Amino acid sequence: MLPATYSTIELVNGTVSVRSVPFPHDALGADTVVIKPRYLGICRADTKEVVGSRDIPTDRGPLFGHELVGFVAFAGADTGFTEGERVTFNPNVTPNRTTGFAEYLFVRGTAPTLDRTVVRSPDILDDIWMPEPFACIVHAVRKLLELVEWPSFDGRRVGVIGAGCSGLMFAMYAKHLGASVVVFNRGEMRRDFAADRKLLAADEIAPLDQAAGHAGEFDVVIVVPTIATPALLAVAGGLAADGGVLQVYGGTRKGDRFPGTDADVDTIRRRELLEPVAHQGKLLHVSGAYGCGKEDYEEAFRLHAEHPDDFPLARLVSRRISLAEFPELVTAIAAETVDHPGKVVIDLAR
């Protein structure tokens, strides 16, 4: 039973608020899927859009409100979906949708577009984790292995810069694929979180300012901070062994270059390229990854179901809030007056 009104979050000129709006019964066409989220995740990209520090690709639109698991509340006749199906959402396909930070999310498109956008999910509600960031990690690792033509990370040494949600999932996946891993993080809070939640062993996490002591140790360095400053990219280059690969996953903006070179790291990341750079007398390759596809969600679900000990994704959830609490919290995170490790989720049943 669809309601007369519903609550949605609005982001207007950097101000986030919750509003009750009429449910658009008259606009439910044959091409429309309506999702009722049960859990929503807050992503670093959401907070960047609050302060306007993210370049938004026009082919897929803003990300604001894109991590979710829920149910199909309405399925138009041509969509290929059925009411009640358990689903998640891929924000990398179409801009023709409303924000997920709401009691209902509306997506419109052809059946093939909707098939890539609305992804059927197994039951993960009892021990919630967010499929979307993990599907991006699955995609990024697959893309990296494809670019360097390695079958796996077996025996490789992988360094990760950033123990945020994404950095910790990279570490899980690299270890699953046979790598030894060290995650370097600037602040103590995320290092402690990773240790307290038993997401990393003591020898797998280190302060970023100790990176110089690990110079040249890694075959791969994955760069996953909020912002990939030239200084951080230089630190990543320092960690890599001669012939090593830097995977730039987060924090680049238009025009960013790898320090001391013409290599355009933002384009490398968004177009998923592999380019050589000279750094401190070493030959390195810079690569990148961006977004994910339906097959990455399916692989994410398979990995989690078949290897629960390798992928303790629910342990990344650090806090649960209600939709009403969201505007104040996201505004504070965006303003950098509040910070939480791991993943903050909105529980729509609260």
Ligand SMILES: NC(=O)c1ccc[n+]([C@@H]2O[C@H](COP(=O)([O-])OP(=O)(O)OC[C@H]3O[C@@H](n4cnc5c(N)ncnc54)[C@H](OP(=O)(O)O)[C@@H]3O)[C@@H](O)[C@H]2O)c1
């Ligand atoms: N390529 C893709 O498809 C894709 C998909 C999703 C996300 N991303 C990007 O991935 C990045 C990380 O996302 P996330 O979810 O892991 O974020 P997160 O959980 O908020 O973690 C952010 C990380 O960045 C670090 N950091 C922030 N500013 C830093 C600085 N100036 N120097 C050193 N470290 C810094 C933080 O370290 P502290 O603990 O010291 O603050 C923390 O480890 C974001 O840029 C996001 O936009 C990319």
